[in-house]
Amino acid sequence: MGYLTKINLLEEPEKHEIIIDQVFDAPIESMWNAWTKPEQIAKWFNSACLDIDVIEFDVRPNGHFRFSIPNPDSKQILGEYTGTYVTVLSPYELSFDVKDFSINKNPNGISASFKTLFESVGKQTLLRLIIKLEDENYSEIITTGWTQSFENLASYLKNNY
Numbered sequence: 001m002g003y004l005t006k007i008n009l010l011e012e013p014e015k016h017e018i019i020i021d022q023v024f025d026a027p028i029e030s031m032w033n034a035w036t037k038p039e040q041i042a043k044w045f046n047s048a049c050l051d052i053d054v055i056e057f058d059v060r061p062n063g064h065f066r067f068s069i070p071n072p073d074s075k076q077i078l079g080e081y082t083g084t085y086v087t088v089l090s091p092y093e094l095s096f097d098v099k100d101f102s103i104n105k106n107p108n109g110i111s112a113s114f115k116t117l118f119e120s121v122g123k124q125t126l127l128r129l130i131i132k133l134e135d136e137n138y139s140e141i142i143t144t145g146w147t148q149s150f151e152n153l154a155s156y157l158k159n160n161y
Helices: 028-036 038-044 136-160
Strands: 004-012 017-024 053-057 064-070 077-089 093-100 110-121 124-133
Touching: 017 136, 028 038, 028 093, 028 110, 028 124, 028 136, 038 053, 038 136, 110 136, 124 136
Parallel strands: none
Antiparallel strands: 004 017, 017 124, 053 064, 064 077, 077 093, 093 110, 110 124
């Protein structure tokens, strides 16, 4: 269980939108918990393969979250994400708006909106992530980051469920 079995990537530059479809060998409830439990999201949600610090995590409409990625070699923070949940429909949809302060140390952050859809497919889960970008230059970085995060998620699910 937990293996990443399929990835499809669709970019629509004219809409500043990226769609990532992935099938995970994990039931929908396990996937939902990995996204909505602070102790679980801390283990997989970053591209640097480091545990993140979950500073704030209120999974409900208009609830806020804040994560930071500590540098294990110093007291500096490698990155920080803040956001607000828009839609929380357990276990089918989780939508949120994010400001990412980890890229190029941008003091204003980079804004994006995410819609995460979960669909049960037997003992697997199809996850569709729809990303709407404010800045199309963010496309390659975010695609690479989410691909790594999903590999981390597959590994986390494999080892914990």
